[in-house]
Amino acid sequence: MAAKMTLIGGRSNKQGTSLCASKFGAEYIELSSTVEMNLEDMARLGLTNDSKVRLRSAVGEVVVRCKGRQTKDLPPGILFMTYGPVSSELMSSETAGTGMPISKNVEVEVEPVLVPASDGG
Amino acid sequence: MGENTKIVADATCTFCGCVCDDMVLTVDLEHHRIIKSENACVLGKAWFKEHGIEERPYALIDGREATTEEAVEEAAQILAEARFPIIYGLSDTTCEAQRVAVAIADMVGGNLDTTTSVCHGPSGIAFQGVGESTASLGEIKNRADMVVFWGGNPAEAHPRLFTRYAVTPKGMYVPNGKKDRTIVLVDVRRTLSTPVADIFVQVKPRSDFEVLWALRALVKGRKVDPSVEERTGVSLAVLEDLVTRMKSCNFGALLFGMGLTMNRGRHFNSGALLALATDLNEFTHWVAKPVRGHGNVTGADNVVSWQTGFPFGVNFARGYPRFNPGEFTTVDVLARGDADAALIIASDPASNFPKAAIEHLKRIPVITLDPKATHTSQLARVAFTTATYGISVAGTVYRMDDVPITLRPAFESPYPSDEQILTAIRERVRDLLGGNRLPAGTPLAATVS
Amino acid sequence: MISPLRIVNGRIYDPANGIDGVVRDLCLQDGKVVDEVPPDAKRIDARGMVVMPGGVDIHCHIAGPKVNLARKVQPEDHRQDVHLRTRVTRSGTGGTVPSTFTTGYRYAALGYTAAMEAAVTPLGARHTLEELHDTPVIDKGFFVLVGNNVLLYRLLQEGRREEFRHALAWWLSTTKAYAPKLVNPGADELWKGERNANITSLDQKIGPFDLTPRGVIAAFIETANELGLPHPVHIHCNNLGHTGNYETTLETMRIAEGQRAHITHIQFHSYGSVAGKSGDNPTSQARVIGDFVNSHPNISADVGAVMFGRSTSMTADAPLAYMLRRFGGGKWINADTENESGCGIVPFTYQDRVYTNALQWAIGLELFLLSEDPWRMVFSTDHPNGGSFMSYPRLIRLLMDAEYRKAEMAKVNQQALEHSGLRDCQSREYSLYEIAIITRAGPARLLGLTQKGHLGAGADADVTIYDEDPDKEKMFSTPRYVIKDGELVIEDHEFRADHSGRLFHVAPDYDSGIEKVIQPFFEDYYTIEFRNYPVADRYLHAHQTIPTAPQAAAATHP
8 A cells, every 4th residue: 555645855964974985884774765654654554663665756766664754744645855866766857948957756556565474684 | 293293284075065174183193094173063073083094905907906097098999989978076075176077078069067066966957047146155154144055964965064063153243142143943844953943844745845935025024824734834923924034133144955946846946045035135135045965065066167168967969068967967877878988076876866877887987086985986887986075186166155175184194186197198198089079060270169 | 587678769758757749659568668779678669559558447346245245235237248268368258347367467458457346344344355366367456444434433522643643553464455435424323323314414423432523534534644554534425426515525625624635536525516405416516626626636436437337336325325225126146244334235227318427428528628737636446346447448538529429418407507507617628648547547647656657767577559540439448558567468468478477565564562452452342353454465465565754752732
């Protein structure tokens, strides 16, 4: 069962500091592979913190881990990810003649990823 | 302080567009490390801490170690032979290097673009339509009694925008700092910036344009239908209150970020905000400013503008600069598969660009200049290791408000600067081409319009 | 190694040395005019040609933060006027605000070899120097905006004149400026601090300061003269563009009281009003203004003529730009600089059918034609405010060719002509000698550039050679040869080589103790560090410091 949500890419303190160290470092990779989701939405989808989800946009899909947020901080239906190679996978190259691809409010379908007991990844 | 440490005062942090020049760095000369960076925010501290001298090859050609000279030769050959070479990046290097990059693009008839095209390019486009009422950051510090942050999260991207420039500091006509200011934050979600605001306006995603346009209407005394709340998530009462405050303050500032440019509407959003600031000047003094991301993206805008007349997305193939966002901006050039060679300077598009663009980058010869390994350097045919600007390289950078600042590097680096490499490439390309390349059909004699 | 040159058979116009169309040899060696060169020196046969010193533009806007904003905001201005690269020269774009390479090449292509950027904030000085470095061929300098400087105001209002003098010298020296510039003194504080208000009178209080524009102007004139600067205070008077403003201009000139002062783009400050009707259309008071300049040798001016067609208004006079915007209704830029200045930019078109524009055009011509001393009423269009520098040849033709001028007068708004005095001075025609004065010798002398604007031994070898032509616009549009520092940069109308000019700047002495006064102000009110503010020498490149001649210790001031 996939839910339609809106993904916003952005910066964060940790993203900024970890990219200074290295984009190939564990911290940056972990950060840029995490999506923040509204806790009520997570409950509806049967997700808990660190659960894997598949995000699918018109041009690509990625598998990331989720992290819950209260409604007062992140309204239902909205997702947040820090910029990085993972979030870029979902970005269309269509710029509407402006040069700027959209990386905020990207429509995505969200689907829990069911994994076997041994974690592949 | 040991024998091998020194203090560099009045140094400049170039992590973000705040370009704070009050850094006091304690430098371990023996290990080429900055062990303390007083006045830096958390991002600046990481910037200084993590940029030392890494043991890396001077250059790589097809993944093999090479000397800088060998790599210059290879890069020059690639650029001289290419029919649609592109140069991209430039926001994390000095103006001196940027000027050489534009010279190379002019020489080979290439495409020249900077990270502006995927950052505040839309604001630049809006600027060309509307203009902009703006001010240097010190005016905001000294005079602004109302500051509106729109579509940005300074607490996590520009921390000292709050603490050094626009919220906390005491100013000439704002003697009590934050207490004398009304801070408004407009965003779709709560962030770490929200607690700083006196008024938080939560808008529905993709409705910034409508909110801004409704504000413009109210400023001009027009009626706005209460159904605006359904559309935008913001009630008419909140909008009216905002407008009353904005019209009655002494000096207002609107600081805006990617929430406007990277969103549905793009330059229409930026244009609406700039127009709002202009409209408010009927009543009192208002300025607006796009909050710039990288340390010297403003320098890139300035250099490209003064050398070509246009700020980004410039193509020299016909023998003169042409500007057309959507045609000559890098995401589009790559996604269309037009480029046949790329010189990427101090930027990592393989990490940040849409997939279709990255796929094409993988198909063409790429030359990178970067102090660190990046996704782009990993797919490059020629990858130069360079010294980091501001930390090891001197030069000029421009703060987000166009104030030019001279860097004070902390320690020397064995690696060459971007400027040195680009200059060597330029000289070699000039040899290979016998001067600037002239497009077919150009009169042979030198022309002066 | 640049070979020595001998220019033969040309008719030389060198007013500084009294030479009026004499055919004689001109010898150039090692970048200078010399009396003789070896017999094997390269010869240029200038038969049928006119030889003049290179042009000197005393006031234009070509480099820096303000110019770059104006450049960036109007791609449509550049799109139709491109500048191709050659094997040896860079490409660019034109329009009213050309890119830097194009600016330098086009000035050179008109026969100009020096230009002064007229208005730069201290905070922006570094930017201006970078742009000037990318402006080829011509020598250059800039005027630094000090007339609304907050710390200088504080020193003045506290009566600290000694410190005011040291601080002004400090600002000139540390920014590498050429001269001090005043723009609508007092207005900045009202614009930023009083909800976009403006100065309307020389005797009004400047916001929170216990100062008036009159007092500020007097102090700057006096102090600049004490410092013995090569060029005095360069003043953009209050009330620019307003009907009846000629009185403000007269008063401002009177403030100088015999001391040197330069009034810039004086055309914009020469408006009267129809008797008794202050809100109405302006009229011309060029005769009154011109008479004052004629009879007061301490005053100099550049005309700031208006030329029909596209222009870009770019000025440190922020309230003026805002007012202009209301007429255009299009894009507008405002840019405040902390503690220093304002800035406003508005694209603008002057139309011959519009009353005010036609009047402005007529007043500019009147000022030239009524001038009894061309050494002190020199050539400018306040590029690009009154018109692009590319219109200089047409303006020269308007001054030299009464028939042409008459035909142009017939095309403009006739009511405007009625309210000007242009018909009364219509018969005068400028000679080549006089043109050489207002475009070369005069500006060089006013700027105190003793080695420019003339062709006597020791002068810089900056020479322009024009084919003589009855159509003066054509003649001055395309010099056949342009020589810069003795190098043949343009030969047979084409660029032979790229070339870099020099920056001219002053370095008046100051008591370094003044830094103890300035630094605390920085720490409180600026957002850059004090130590990072002065411009490092690395931005100078090829440069020359022009000496100052400070007067004997100034009398004490009340």
